[in-house]
Amino acid sequence: MTIPETLQEIMKQDGVVAIATLGSEGPHLVNTWNSYLRVSEGKLLIPAGYLHKTEANVAHNPEVLITLGSSKVKGLHGPGAGFLIKGKAEFLFSGPEFDLLKEKFSWLRAALVVTPTEITQTW
Amino acid sequence: MTIPETLQEIMKQDGVVAIATLGSEGPHLVNTWNSYLRVSEGKLLIPAGYLHKTEANVAHNPEVLITLGSSKVKGLHGPGAGFLIKGKAEFLFSGPEFDLLKEKFSWLRAALVVTPTEITQTW
Numbered sequence: 001m002t003i004p005e006t007l008q009e010i011m012k013q014d015g016v017v018a019i020a021t022l023g024s025e026g027p028h029l030v031n032t033w034n035s036y037l038r039v040s041e042g043k044l045l046i047p048a049g050y051l052h053k054t055e056a057n058v059a060h061n062p063e064v065l066i067t068l069g070s071s072k073v074k075g076l077h078g079p080g081a082g083f084l085i086k087g088k089a090e091f092l093f094s095g096p097e098f099d100l101l102k103e104k105f106s107w108l109r110a111a112l113v114v115t116p117t118e119i120t121q122t123w
Numbered sequence: 124m125t126i127p128e129t130l131q132e133i134m135k136q137d138g139v140v141a142i143a144t145l146g147s148e149g150p151h152l153v154n155t156w157n158s159y160l161r162v163s164e165g166k167l168l169i170p171a172g173y174l175h176k177t178e179a180n181v182a183h184n185p186e187v188l189i190t191l192g193s194s195k196v197k198g199l200h201g202p203g204a205g206f207l208i209k210g211k212a213e214f215l216f217s218g219p220e221f222d223l224l225k226e227k228f229s230w231l232r233a234a235l236v237v238t239p240t241e242i243t244q245t246w
Contacts (some may be wrong), residue, residue, distance in 0.1 A: 016192040016205065018141030020150045027143045027150040029188040031205050031245065065152040069139040082139065082154050122154065 001116045003039045006073060007083050011037045013070035017045070019112075020065040021057035021089070023030050040100060043115050047050075047101045047108035048091060055091045055110070064089040064114055070097050075123045082123045085113040124240045126162045129196060130206050131150035134160045142169070142235075143188040144180035144212070151176050153225060157191050167208065168220050169235040170228035177235070178214045187212040187237060190245075198246045209241040 015034040016029040020027055030051060038045040044097075046067070048055070058064065069082025091110045092098050138157040143150055153174060161168040167189070171178070181187065192198075192205025214233045215221050221234040 014137075014194050015139055016141075016190070018139075018143070018152060018154075018190050020141070020143045020152045020188075022145075022150050023205055027145050029141060029190050029207060031141075031190050031192055033194070033203075051137050055145060063149060065143075067154050068140050069140070069154055071137050071156070080156075082241045084152060103212055107217075 001042050001119060003042065004119065004121065006081050008039060009073045010034060010068055010070045010081060010083065013072045015068060015070050017066060017068040019054060021054050022061050022063065023053065023057040028057055030054055034070065036105065038101060040097060043113055044085065045097050045101055046112040046114065048104035048110040048112045049107055051087060051112060058089045058091065062088040062090060065115065069123065076121060077123060080123060081121065084120045084122050086117050086118040087116040089114045124165050124242060125231060126165060127242065127244065129244060132196045133157060133191055133193045133204060133206065136195045138191060138193050140189060140191040142177060144177050145184050145186065146176065146180040151180055153177055155181065157193065159228065163220060163223060167237040167239065168224055170231035171214060171222045171233040171235045172230055172236060181212045181214065183187050185211040185213060187236065199244060203246060204244065205246045207243045207245050208239050210237040210239040212237045228234060
């Protein structure tokens with residue numbers, strides 16, 4: 001799936017990404033920075049330092065929801081743009097996605113790779 | 124529950140809040156702005172313009188997870204602070220919480236009032 005230009009603009013801005021997964025105890029929500037996201041071949045790559053609970057949840061249910069936005073990017077209704085991404089996630093500990101992130105984020109323990117199934121610009 | 128000073132600092136910064144609820148089809152994730160949050164008597168007040176899906180989910184399961192953060196606020200490990208809030212949510216269409224938000228956010232249709240059960244500074 002093509003990652004929209006506006007979403008890639010948001011990734012360049014300061015801001016907080018939310019990543020939701022579903023575990024046995026209900027939804028789990030964690031954050032990373034907009035600027036930590038990378039795009040490769042239609043996938044979102046996120047360096048995982050911790051994210052242990054997210055990893056455990058994804059092992060049982062790979063569905064993730066991700067939101068990010070920025071007031072600095074022009075959106076659907078003027079200033080401010082945001083996206084909701086539904087996708088399938090996996091944690092990779094080697095390979096090209098891991099290596100791509102490792103170059104920039106030497107501290108990562110894994111690459112959280114999200115294959116989007118639906119990308120919605122919400123504002 | 125006391126709303127920490129650092130969390131209130133984050134609310135003054137530009138940024139995106141994520142609100143997760145659980146529906147029959149799985150987790151649902153929506154956003155609002157840090158600057159839209161208000162605090163009253165230990166509760167978080169969020170003006171709801173849309174949030175129809177969140178409202179429907181909360182009617183069945185009031186548990187919500189909320190994350191927000193800012194790179195501009197000093198956190199646990201230097202620059203950048205963020206919080207995870209677990210709480211019980213309700214939508215109110217009148218009353219003091221609604222009126223408090225209505226003064227600033229004339230467009231709101233409801234006040235999403237969250238009573239925190241757990242506030243965790245995550246970074």
